[in-house]
Amino acid sequence: MAKSPLAGLKIGVIGSGNMGRALVRGLVEKSVYPQNISVFDVDKKKALETKKEVHVKIASSSRQCASLSDVVILAVKPPVLPQVAEEIATALTQDPLVISIAAGVPMAKIEACFKKPVPLVRAMPNLPALVGAGMSAFSLGRHALPKHRKIAEAVLQALGQAVQVPEKWLDLVTAVSGSGPAYYFLLTEKMIEAAYEMGMKVDVAKKLVYQTALGSGKVMAEYGEDPEELMARVASKGGTTEAALKVFQKQGFGKIVQDAVKAAYKRAQEISRGK
Numbered sequence: 011m012a013k014s015p016l017a018g019l020k021i022g023v024i025g026s027g028n029m030g031r032a033l034v035r036g037l038v039e040k041s042v043y044p045q046n047i048s049v050f051d052v053d054k055k056k057a058l059e060t061k062k063e064v065h066v067k068i069a070s071s072s073r074q075c076a077s078l079s080d081v082v083i084l085a086v087k088p089p090v091l092p093q094v095a096e097e098i099a100t101a102l103t104q105d106p107l108v109i110s111i112a113a114g115v116p117m118a119k120i121e122a123c124f125k126k127p128v129p130l131v132r133a134m135p136n137l138p139a140l141v142g143a144g145m146s147a148f149s150l151g152r153h154a155l156p157k158h159r160k161i162a163e164a165v166l167q168a169l170g171q172a173v174q175v176p177e178k179w180l181d182l183v184t185a186v187s188g189s190g191p192a193y194y195f196l197l198t199e200k201m202i203e204a205a206y207e208m209g210m211k212v213d214v215a216k217k218l219v220y221q222t223a224l225g226s227g228k229v230m231a232e233y234g235e236d237p238e239e240l241m242a243r244v245a246s247k248g249g250t251t252e253a254a255l256k257v258f259q260k261q262g263f264g265k266i267v268q269d270a271v272k273a274a275y276k277r278a279q280e281i282s283r284g285k
């Protein structure tokens with residue numbers, strides 16, 4: 011078996027909220043020794059909860075967390091990211107790889123906080139990372155080498171799947187896969203509401219719709235066919251699915267989805283420009 015790019019590396023995770031915890035959990039599941047992971051969070055309770063779950067080390071400050079690590083993951087909210095980057099800047103003595111998962115903080119802004127060349131990767135994961143089914147896109151900074159790319163990919167694969175893209179695509183990634191889970195949740199909500207209005211109990215409708223979403227996702231992932239082909243597998247001429255799809259089409263569902271994704275993209279671009 012090939013050696014993991016993460017073998018023997020010390021990994022520091024700053025911010026132990028939803029994403030930080032999911033990363034730590036995923037890394038341990040991917041056979042990173044918990045003793046090789048240190049976590050820091052300003053909210054000590056959150057760091058302790060992570061320690062309780064996966065027995066990682068707790069650092070006493072972001073600087074200590076960074077100075078102990080070959081890979082430093084910044085999993086704090088975007089507004090505090092520059093402050094954390096500046097805090098750890100002088101603690102990065104061994105040229106570690108820094109991975110930021112903060113939405114909408116451009117690489118140039120993060121690099122400027124370090125005031126020296128730092129191998130940096132900017133990544134955009136999504137919520138299904140919580141269950142190891144995330145989709146992350148990542149871009150390499152100016153000082154990141156091929157070895158850093160391999161490490162970043164392996165880190166992000168602890169959350170699910172990962173794909174490298176040019177940084178100029180990351181706002182679009184945010185609009186598609188970053189915000190994307192909420193679009194599926196909206197469709198789910200409306201299907202449950204429709205079933206309820208036609209007389210079904212909510213808990214039964216919820217079970218039907220959730221499992222249908224899960225199963226449809228698995229079919230897409232495993233068959234890899236175009237959505238049109240998959241729809242044809244469900245819809246038969248003059249049947250129920252065709253009747254529903256005609257309503258979607260007639261009422262402009264495609265245009266609504268396109269407009270919604272465009273709105274998310276526009277907002278992601280504004281956030282990246284600091285608006």
Ligand SMILES: NC(=O)c1ccc[n+]([C@@H]2O[C@H](COP(=O)([O-])OP(=O)(O)OC[C@H]3O[C@@H](n4cnc5c(N)ncnc54)[C@H](OP(=O)(O)O)[C@@H]3O)[C@@H](O)[C@H]2O)c1
Nearest residue numbers: 025026027028029051052053085086087088112113135137
């Ligand atoms: N959630 C998502 O679906 C998602 C998707 C893609 C990307 N992201 C990105 O992932 C990052 C983390 O998101 P999240 O949902 O995990 O946020 P979160 O649950 O709020 O976790 C962030 C943690 O960082 C802590 N923190 C704040 N300031 C800190 C500091 N100076 N040093 C160390 N820790 C500090 C926070 O503590 P307090 O709560 O006490 O402030 C909190 O526990 C964000 O940048 C977000 O843009 C999230």
